[in-house]
Amino acid sequence: MTFPALPRLGFIGAGRLARCLAVGFARAGYPVAAVAGRSAQSAQRLAQAVPQCRAVADAQSVVDASELVFLAVPDDSIGTIANNLRFDAQGERPVALVHCSGATSVDVLAPAQARGALIGGFHPLYLFSGERVDVERIAGCSVTIEAPAELTPVLENLARSLGCEVLSLPGEHRMLYHGSAHYAASFALAALSEAVDIWRKLGFNEDQSLRALLPMLSGTIETARGKGLSNAVAGPVSRGDAALLARQLSAFEALGGDHAALYALLTRRALSLVRRRAQPPATIDAMTDAVEATLERALARSASAP
Numbered sequence: 001m002t003f004p005a006l007p008r009l010g011f012i013g014a015g016r017l018a019r020c021l022a023v024g025f026a027r028a029g030y031p032v033a034a035v036a037g038r039s040a041q042s043a044q045r046l047a048q049a050v051p052q053c054r055a056v057a058d059a060q061s062v063v064d065a066s067e068l069v070f071l072a073v074p075d076d077s078i079g080t081i082a083n084n085l086r087f088d089a090q091g092e093r094p095v096a097l098v099h100c101s102g103a104t105s106v107d108v109l110a111p112a113q114a115r116g117a118l119i120g121g122f123h124p125l126y127l128f129s130g131e132r133v134d135v136e137r138i139a140g141c142s143v144t145i146e147a148p149a150e151l152t153p154v155l156e157n158l159a160r161s162l163g164c165e166v167l168s169l170p171g172e173h174r175m176l177y178h179g180s181a182h183y184a185a186s187f188a189l190a191a192l193s194e195a196v197d198i199w200r201k202l203g204f205n206e207d208q209s210l211r212a213l214l215p216m217l218s219g220t221i222e223t224a225r226g227k228g229l230s231n232a233v234a235g236p237v238s239r240g241d242a243a244l245l246a247r248q249l250s251a252f253e254a255l256g257g258d259h260a261a262l263y264a265l266l267t268r269r270a271l272s273l274v275r276r277r278a279q280p281p282a283t284i285d286a287m288t289d290a291v292e293a294t295l296e297r298a299l300a301r302s303a304s305a306p
């Protein structure tokens with residue numbers, strides 16, 4: 001039995017991600033039939049934003065009203081909810097159940113598959129704010145899809161209807177895929193927070209620091225988009241200013257804590273980017289030695305710490 005190309009969509013979960021996808025899919029012409037949340041309020045709020053969409057009492061009512069159900073709930077609840085849903089095991093009415101997590105395995109939906117559902121993963125690489133503006137901002141992002149052959153084109157078309165690129169991923173790589181995506185999200189914030197903390201010691205508050213640092217970050221991203229990572233690296237590492245880098249590493253060591261270890265580890269990555277250039281700076285080995293010596297001292301300090 002072929003899966004409908006323009007399926008009736010349903011949402012279990014009416015949070016940040018569901019609000020964006022439901023509105024975006026409806027705008028693209030997909031029928032969004034039903035939504036249920038844990039509370040009636042969140043489902044009603046979403047239903048009011050989507051023409052023809054009904055807020056229903058529970059997750060099973062979403063399945064009964066839909067052909068493709070997005071399970072858009074916190075990861076820890078995905079398996080429990082999937083385990084309690086009933087599907088048409090004879091396949092008279094094909095229903096697919098898809099979760100939206102990057103980290104949780106699609107196998108957690110196996111109980112639904114055993115009861116006749118097609119199962120899959122539809123993970124948007126986007127941080128949802130829960131605001132309406134998400135529907136515009138998600139365009140240009142990527143959605144990672146894991147699904148059987150009959151469902152894959154349907155999910156790909158849904159992703160493209162939001163203006164997104166499509167990625168596909170074998171299930172066994174989910175942990176590394178999702179974990180490393182944090183470098184483009186929370187870890188970028190963690191790196192900024194390190195700078196803000198150090199600037200606080202210099203007398204700048206967070207607002208002042210972010211006003212100065214965020215435009216640098218935006219500029220760096222734009223340069224990387226145009227020239228690639230290796231050519232976008234700036235600072236002493238890029239110019240080959242080995243003596244300056246050594247003084248910077250010493251300044252971070254003098255701060256104590258793990259500041260120098262973090263700085264040296266990130267510099268190690270920046271150096272390997274610079275090494276990829278056609279003509280890396282002549283001092284690259286001296287800079288690498290300084291970084292490795294800093295890291296060794298940091299490791300020795302943490303090993304001897306009580």
Ligand SMILES: NC(=O)c1ccc[n+]([C@@H]2O[C@H](COP(=O)([O-])OP(=O)(O)OC[C@H]3O[C@@H](n4cnc5c(N)ncnc54)[C@H](OP(=O)(O)O)[C@@H]3O)[C@@H](O)[C@H]2O)c1
Nearest residue numbers: 013014015016017037038039042072073075100101127128
């Ligand atoms: N947020 C992101 O940036 C993002 C990005 C990519 C992927 N994801 C994935 O998307 C999924 C949803 O994340 P989210 O950020 O949208 O979560 P969220 O904003 O916390 O919303 C979760 C929704 O699930 C509902 N819910 C919780 N337990 C439920 C249950 N037992 N039955 C029915 N509904 C239930 C909640 O209902 P109430 O509102 O009534 O409490 C809420 O509407 C997760 O798997 C997450 O990993 C999120």
